[in-house]
Amino acid sequence: MNKFMSDLLEKYPSLTIKEYNEKYTVLIGELVLNHEYKNISIYKELNVEVIIPYNYPEKLPEIHETGRLLEEKYHINNTGSLCLGTEIDVRWKLAPDYLLSDWIEKLVFPFFYSYFYYKSYQVSPFGERSHFERGILESIQEFFKLKNMKETYIFIKNFSRRKYKRMIKYKKSLPNHFCPCGSGKKIHNCHKKELSDYKFLFRKYETNFIENLEEIS
Numbered sequence: 001m002n003k004f005m006s007d008l009l010e011k012y013p014s015l016t017i018k019e020y021n022e023k024y025t026v027l028i029g030e031l032v033l034n035h036e037y038k039n040i041s042i043y044k045e046l047n048v049e050v051i052i053p054y055n056y057p058e059k060l061p062e063i064h065e066t067g068r069l070l071e072e073k074y075h076i077n078n079t080g081s082l083c084l085g086t087e088i089d090v091r092w093k094l095a096p097d098y099l100l101s102d103w104i105e106k107l108v109f110p111f112f113y114s115y116f117y118y119k120s121y122q123v124s125p126f127g128e129r130s131h132f133e134r135g136i137l138e139s140i141q142e143f144f145k146l147k148n149m150k151e152t153y154i155f156i157k158n159f160s161r162r163k164y165k166r167m168i169k170y171k172k173s174l175p176n177h178f179c180p181c182g183s184g185k186k187i188h189n190c191h192k193k194e195l196s197d198y199k200f201l202f203r204k205y206e207t208n209f210i211e212n213l214e215e216i217s
Contacts, residue, residue, distance in 0.1 A: 004052075004056060004057070004098065004099065004100045005025065005052065005100070007099050007100055007101050008027075008099075008100035008101055008104070009027075011101040011104075012029070012031065012101070012104065014029045014030045014031070014032075015027045015028070015029035015030075015031075015048075015050065016028060016029050018049070022054060023053070023054055024051050024052060024053050024054055025051075025052045025054070026049060026050070026051055026052075027049070027050040027051075027052070028047075028048070028049050028050075028066070029047075029048065030045055030046065030047055030048070031045075031046045031048055031104070031108070031109075031112075032044075032045055032046070033045075033046055033109055033112045033113060033116075035109055035113050037113065037117070037125050037126075038125070040117065040125075042113055042116050042117065044069070044112065044116060046065060046067060046069070046112060047065070047066045047067035048063055048064065048065055048066060048108075049063070049064040049066050050062070050063050050064075051063075051064075051081075052100070056098075056100075057094070057098040058204075060087065060090055060091075061100070061103065062077075062079065062081035062082075063081060063082050063084075063108055064080055064081055064082070065082065065112075070082075070115060074115055074118075075111070075115075075128070075131070082108070082111055084107040084108065084111050085107065085129065085139070086129065086135055086136050086139040088139050088140065088143050088198075088201070089129070089139050090103075090107060091201045091202070092143065092197075092201060093106045093107060094106070094107075095200065095201055096200075110126060113125070114126055114128065137149060137152055137153075137156075140152055140155070140156065143194065143197075143198070144181070144191055144194045144195075144198070145191070145194060146181060151181055151182065154180075154181065154182040155180050155181045155182065158180035158181075158182060159180040161180075163177065164177075164180055167199075168195075168198065168199050168202060168203060169203060174187055174188070174192060174195055174196060174199070175187075176188050179191050179195075
């Protein structure tokens with residue numbers, strides 16, 4: 001059992017291993033939501049199924065709510081898993097340790113709290129991303145501190161070019177190309193910090209996030 005799984009089962013002993021193979025581990029059990037935000041407490045007992053890929057954290061886990069407490073349209077992926085955020089949002093909250101217990105605390109519990117809060121008050125307590133491609137665009141705009149959607153589209157189109165992909169994956173330091181945001185400035189005078197942060201999050205992992213950027217640019 002790897003350190004990620006050991007950490008999770010130690011902190012959440014109510015989860016047990018249902019299935020284990022060379023591709024993933026499936027856990028089932030109960031999580032107890034007992035959280036408060038701005039003096040509003042929410043308590044729920046939640047039945048869940050957690051699917052952890054063998055190559056985590058290269059590939060991120062999934063969680064399904066199996067007690068049928070959630071409406072199908074509330075940020076549920078096509079696979080039935082909960083949409084906890086875009087990949088860039090999730091990795092930013094988990095890095096650098098990627099503890100699965102942090103995944104529960106920082107992403108799973110806030111998702112459930114937000115859902116039940118919304119059901120009671122018809123407003124999201126933490127704000128929320130739009131669905132599908134729009135949500136990806138919003139996360140990119142926020143992460144890279146871009147001014148608006150127009151600049152975000154320009155950034156995506158430029159960033160999808162081969163030289164920037166290679167820069168993120170292979171280069172030890174960021175070469176001083178023109179910034180992909182389209183400002184006409186060099187990276188070191190524009191978005192160096194944000195690109196360095198992105199490189200830190202994604203360099204080690206063979207994800208499809210950059211390919212997704214190409215598809216919506």
